[in-house]
C-alpha cells in the first residue's frame with residue numbers, strides 16, 4: 001500500500017514508483033490513478049476541488065436505485081454480512097460472497113456494468129440465509145416493521161434466479177424494450193405508452209425543446225402516467241440535499257463569477273427539477289471555457305435507458321492539464337477546416353461550427369456513473385439545440401489513459417494478437433499517442449460535426465441512436481487521423497503514425513473487443529456495437545481488393561491491413577452514409593446497419609479469441625479507486641491545505657462511501 005501526499009509525489013515521471021494496481025476479481029481489475037500537479041494549484045482551487053469532490057460522492061445511492069429497484073437493499077444486506085459475519089471467513093462460500101459484493105460495488109448494482117446482464121452469486125442461497133440469520137437483525141437494512149423473512153422474500157429471487165430482472169438495458173427492438181429492461185426508470189408502463197407520453201410532449205416542444213423525461217421516474221398509477229421528479233422535496237431528495245450542500249460550499253471558494261453562476265443555476269435546477277433551468281445551467285456551463293477547475297454533476301447520460309430519455313446520475317471533478325491542452329487548442333482552432341473538408345454531403349454540413357471548446361483534463365474525483373468504470377473522454381452537453389447554438393465542451397482525460405497504459409505494460413496482449421513485428425513496432429511507437437489523439441478528434445470534432453435536416457426528430461433513431469452517434473464520432477476521428485493536416489498542424493510526428501491507430505482499431509473491432517462478451521451472446525453496448533459496425537463494414541466493402549483481411553498463421557487468426565490508404569477511403573465512405581442516416585433520421589437505415597454489422601459475433605472466432613486471451617490472465621474490464629482528500633486546518637480552524645492520499649483498497653473505499661455517503 002502506498003501513502004503518497006501531494007507534496008512528495010504525483011508527477012508523471014514518477015510513474016514507475018506509483019502502484020497502479022489495486023485489486024482483481026471476476027472479469028475486473030481495479031487500478032489507481034494519479035492526480036499530477038494537484039499540489040501546484042492554489043489553495044482556493046484545491047479547496048474548491050475538495051468541496052466539489054464531496055458533492056461528487058453524495059449521489060452514489062441514486063445511481064444504485066436507478067439501475068434497479070432492489071440494488072440498495074441487496075448492497076446493504078451484503079455489506080452487513082461482509083462486516084458482521086462471525087463464521088468462517090476463509091471458506092469458499094464466504095470468498096464467493098466477497099467477490100459478488102465487489103462486483104455489485106463495481107457495477108453499481110446486480111447487472112454487469114458493460115454487458116448489462118445480471119450476474120448471479122457463486123455461493124448458495126442456503127449459505128446466504130444461514131449467514132443472514134447469524135447476524136444481529138439490527139445490523140440488517142430492515143425498514144420499520146420489516147422482518148428478515150420479507151427482506152429475503154424480496155431480494156433472494158432478484159439475486160439468485162437468472163430469469164428475474166435478467167437484463168438492465170434491453171436494446172432488442174423486437175421486444176418491448178421498457179418491459180424487458182430491469183432498470184428502475186419506468187414503473188408499470190409499456191414501451192408504446194412511454195413513447196406516446198413523451199411523443200406528445202416533444203410535439204409541443206418547439207425549436208428549443210428541453211430534454212423531456214431526463215430527470216424523473218415515469219410511474220403508472222391507477223391507469224395514469226405521472227413523472228416522479230428527482231429534486232429537493234421529490235424523489236432522491238435526501239441525496240440531492242447533500243449534493244446541494246457541498247455545491248453551496250464550493251460556491252464560496254469558486255475561482256470566478258462564471259463558476260458561481262454555473263453552481264447557482266445547478267442548485268436552482270436540483271431544487272426545482274425544472275428542465276428549462278437545466279438548459280440554462282448547461283448553457284452557462286458550456287460558456288465557461290476559461291476556468292482551470294471544472295466539474296460535471298447531475299443527471300447526464302442516457303445509456304441506461306433503452307429509449308435514451310432518462311439520465312443516470314454522475315459526477316467528474318477535474319482541472320485543466322495546461323501542457324496537453326495545447327494539442328486540443330490546435331484542433332479547436334481548426335474546427336471549421338475539419339467540418340468543411342469532411343467527406344459528407346453538403347446538405348448535412350454545418351455552415352459554421354460553433355464554439356468547439358476542447359481541453360485535456362486531469363480528473364480529481366469520479367462519482368456515480370463515472371465510477372469505478374470511467375470514460376476517457378467526455379463531450380457535453382447532450383442537448384442537440386444547445387450544441388448547435390452554444391457549442392459543446394469536450395475533454396480528454398489523460399491521467400486515466402496514462403494509468404491504463406502504465407498498468408498494461410508487459411501484459412503480453414499486443415504480442416499475442418498483433419500479426420507481425422512491423423505492426424507491433426508501429427503500435428509501440430505511436431499507439432498511446434494516436435489513442436489520445438483519436439479521443440480528442442472523437443470528442444472535440446466528431447460529436448459536434450454535421451447537422452440534422454430541418455424537422456428531423458433528434459430521437460428518430462430510437463434504440464439505434466447511441467450506436468449511430470458513436471459510430472459517427474469515431475469515423476470522424478479515424479478519417480482525419482490519416483490526413484496530411486495532422487502533420488501540418490504538428491499533431492502527429494510521422495506520416496506512418498496513423499497506421500498504429502488503424503491497426504489497433506480494426507483489430508479491436510473485428511476480434512479482441514469480443515473478449516468482453518460471453519460466448520454465444522450478442523453485442524449490446526453502444527460503443528462496442530459502433531466499433532464492430534465500422535470494422536465489419538469496411539472489411540466487407542474492401543473484400544474484393546483485400547484492403548483488410550483476417551489471416552491464419554500457426555493456427556491462429558490475425559488481422560492484416562494490406563492497404564491503409566484504401567482503408568481511409570472506406571472510413572470516409574461509411575462516415576458519409578452514417579451522417580446521412582443521422583441527418584435524415586433514417587430509422588430503417590440505422591436499423592439495417594446496426595443489425596447487419598454490429599450485433600452478431602462469429603462463434604468460432606469468438607471462442608478462439610477468448611481462449612487466447614484467457615492464457616494471458618488479463619481482466620477485460622478496468623475501473624478505478626479514487627484518491628482521498630483531507631483538509632489541513634490551522635489553529636483557528638481555517639483551511640491551510642488540501643492533501644491527497646492514495647492509500648485505500650477497493651473494499652475500504654467502498655465501505656467508507658457506503659457509510660459516509662449513503663443517504664437514501
Ligand code: ZN
Pocket residue numbers: 442447470473
Ligand atoms: Zn462519444
